[in-house]
Amino acid sequence: MTGPAPAASARPLRVLLAGFSGLGSQDHQTDMYLPAFTAHPGFELAAVAGDEPQARATAERLGVPLVADLATALGDVDADVVSVCVRPDERAEVAVRALENGRHVLVDKPAATDTRGTAAIAAAASSAGRVCLPAHHQRFAPGVRAARAAVAGGRVGLPWNIQSDFLVGGGDPVPEGELANFAVYPVDIVLALTGQAVHRVHALAAGSPGPSGAERTVVLMLDHAHGVTSTIVVGRGADGIAAPGTVFHRHRVSGSSGVLVVDAAGPTLTVRGSAGARALPFDRGSVNALVREFHGAVTEGRPADPDIEDALAVARIVDAARTSLRTGLPVDVAVRPEPARTPAPVPAA
Structure with a gap:
C-alpha cells in the first residue's frame, strides 16, 4: 500500500480548526490540539470553522478568519490540514468531507460514534490518499x-x-x-x-x-x-x-x-x-508528540502511526x-x- 503524497514542506502547514465540541463538556480543540499546533513551527493557524461561541472567541483571539459553515470554509480557506473536533455524531461526516476536499485530517477521539462511521472515514482517507490521524495521544x-x-x-x-x-x-x-x-x-x-x-x-x-x-x-x-x-x-x-x-x-x-x-x-x-x-x-510528552507525528506523516508522504485503520480496529x-x-x-x-x-x-x- 502506498502512502499519501507528501505535502510541500517549504512553508508551515496551514490549519483549519473545525469545531470545539466533544463528549460531555470536552473541548479538546482548545485544551489540547490548538496549543500543540501553536507550539510546532511547522504549522500555522489559517482559520476557524464553526458557529459555537468558542469558535468566535478563538478566531478573535488568534486574529484569523471565522467561517460558520464548514463546506464554505473548505472551499474558501487555504488550508492543508483540518483539526476535527465537532460533536462525535457529526465527526464522520465532517472528516469525510475534509478528506474528499483534499485536506489531511486530525480527528478527535472517538473518531466516530460507531464502526460504520469510522469505516467511512477510513474509506475516504484511502480514496483521497490523505493522512487521517486519530487523536490516540x-x-x-x-x-x-x-x-x-x-x-x-x-x-x-x-x-x-x-x-x-x-x-x-x-x-x-x-x-x-x-x-x-x-x-x-x-x-x-x-x-x-x-x-x-x-x-x-x-x-x-x-x-x-x-x-x-x-x-x-x-x-x-x-x-x-x-x-x-x-x-x-x-x-x-x-x-x-x-x-x-x-x-x-x-x-x-x-x-x-x-x-x-x-x-x-x-x-x-x-x-x-x-x-x-x-x-x-x-x-x-504525548499531545505534542501526536502533532509532530501528524506533521511528519503529511510532509513525508507516509501513513501516520496510528492511522485511521487503527481507530477502526478500536x-x-x-x-x-x-x-x-x-x-x-x-x-x-x-x-x-x-x-x-x-x-x-x-x-x-
Whole structure:
C-alpha cells in the first residue's frame, strides 16, 4: 500500500480548526490540539470553522478568519490540514468531507460514534490518499513509547498476556459512559504493543452507573490472534476505584522471557527477567508528540502511526464490548482477513 503524497514542506502547514465540541463538556480543540499546533513551527493557524461561541472567541483571539459553515470554509480557506473536533455524531461526516476536499485530517477521539462511521472515514482517507490521524495521544505517552520499543526489541520474549488499567479519579463524567470515552486509549495501546488483532470481547460493568445511567467502570477481556490475551480495566471515579485527582495508567506485559511493567502516569518503566529488574529511560510528552507525528506523516508522504485503520480496529472492539455489556455474553469481533501488524519501535521525540 502506498502512502499519501507528501505535502510541500517549504512553508508551515496551514490549519483549519473545525469545531470545539466533544463528549460531555470536552473541548479538546482548545485544551489540547490548538496549543500543540501553536507550539510546532511547522504549522500555522489559517482559520476557524464553526458557529459555537468558542469558535468566535478563538478566531478573535488568534486574529484569523471565522467561517460558520464548514463546506464554505473548505472551499474558501487555504488550508492543508483540518483539526476535527465537532460533536462525535457529526465527526464522520465532517472528516469525510475534509478528506474528499483534499485536506489531511486530525480527528478527535472517538473518531466516530460507531464502526460504520469510522469505516467511512477510513474509506475516504484511502480514496483521497490523505493522512487521517486519530487523536490516540496516549499511544505517545513516554512510558508507552518506550514499552513499544522494548516489546518490539524482544525484551520480554513473545508477549502472551497484557493487563492494563486506565482509571481517572474525579473530573467530569461523560453522559455517553467511559467505554465511549476512555476505552479508546488502553485498547489502542494494547493493539500497538501486541500487533495482534482481537477476535473476541467479553465486557463486564463494574460498580454503580454514572449520573446518566451509563457505565462508569468497565472490564474488557480480549482474545487476540495467536493465543494472546489481555484484560483492561477502564473507568472514572467513585466506588473506591480511584481517589479524586488521581490517574492510574498502567500496563503489565507478560512474555515468554520476562515481564514489563509500565506506569505511564508515574511514570516508570521496568523490565523483570532472569537477569533481574532493569529500569528503561524514555522521553516525555504525548499531545505534542501526536502533532509532530501528524506533521511528519503529511510532509513525508507516509501513513501516520496510528492511522485511521487503527481507530477502526478500536471501534470494532468498543462496539463488540457494547453488545457484550447488553447481552452478558462474549462477542466475536468481525475483522478483515489481513496479517497482524508487527509492533515497531517508536523513535524518541
